[in-house]
Amino acid sequence: MVGPERPQYVLFGSSIVQFSFSNGGWGASLADLYARKADIILRGYSGWNSRGALEVLEKVFPKQSLSDCTRVIFLSAPPVNEEKIRESFSGKFQDIRRTNHACHVYSEACLELCREMNVKAVDLWTAIQKRDDWATACFTDGIHFSSEGSKIVVEEISRVLKEADWEPSLYWESMPTEFGEDSPC
Numbered sequence: 790m791v792g793p794e795r796p797q798y799v800l801f802g803s804s805i806v807q808f809s810f811s812n813g814g815w816g817a818s819l820a821d822l823y824a825r826k827a828d829i830i831l832r833g834y835s836g837w838n839s840r841g842a843l844e845v846l847e848k849v850f851p852k853q854s855l856s857d858c859t860r861v862i863f864l865s866a867p868p869v870n871e872e873k874i875r876e877s878f879s880g881k882f883q884d885i886r887r888t889n890h891a892c893h894v895y896s897e898a899c900l901e902l903c904r905e906m907n908v909k910a911v912d913l914w915t916a917i918q919k920r921d922d923w924a925t926a927c928f929t930d931g932i933h934f935s936s937e938g939s940k941i942v943v944e945e946i947s948r949v950l951k952e953a954d955w956e957p958s959l960y961w962e963s964m965p966t967e968f969g970e971d972s973p974c
Contacts, residue, residue, distance in 0.1 A: 797828045798819065798827055798829050799832055800830065802832075804836065804933060807833025812936060818943045823961050826967065832849055860959065861908050862909045862946065863903050863908055863911070864910075864913055866914060867913035867914060867938075868924075873924070876931070877930035878930070897914075909953055913941075913945065917941055
């Protein structure tokens with residue numbers, strides 16, 4: 790353990806999370822925002838889906854390690870660029886099943902569950918599509934975020950953190966800076 794202690798933000802999920810530190814990704818942007826305030830920990834697993842994530846959830850987040858201060862923010866499924874997916878993955882997969890319709894249905898079901906469970910959520914499905922050119926500007930391959938798509942993810946996560954009534958606040962501007970005084974040198 791490296792000290793002093795500070796909050797940890799664990800990014801957990803599929804390749805969308807795994808690639809979040811690449812090419813101006815949203816994970817790297819969060820790490821930059823939270824420098825000297827919180828540790829951003831990456832637990833992204835390329836090729837995984839929700840079913841696979843549930844199977845290892847207890848190993849990644851052992852219950853005995855959780856505290857009363859543990860907070861969860863769910864990121865919904867974003868839209869996808871189906872044409873770009875076919876271009877990018879046609880040689881890798883025989884049957885490409887990811888469609889905007891399926892992503893929308895899944896996103897809505899998960900967001901409804903978050904409301905029922907009082908879990909904070911980011912509606913990426915809606916947020917990404919606010920941009921007129923979302924299909925071409927927000928993805929590298931139709932699924933994974935470009936730097937432009939990542940900016941939207943960071944804005945939405947920041948908005949949820951700023952609006953949350955958590956004490957202490959986990960919004961970066963409200964958090965103390967580790968060794969915030971001027972350099973002793």
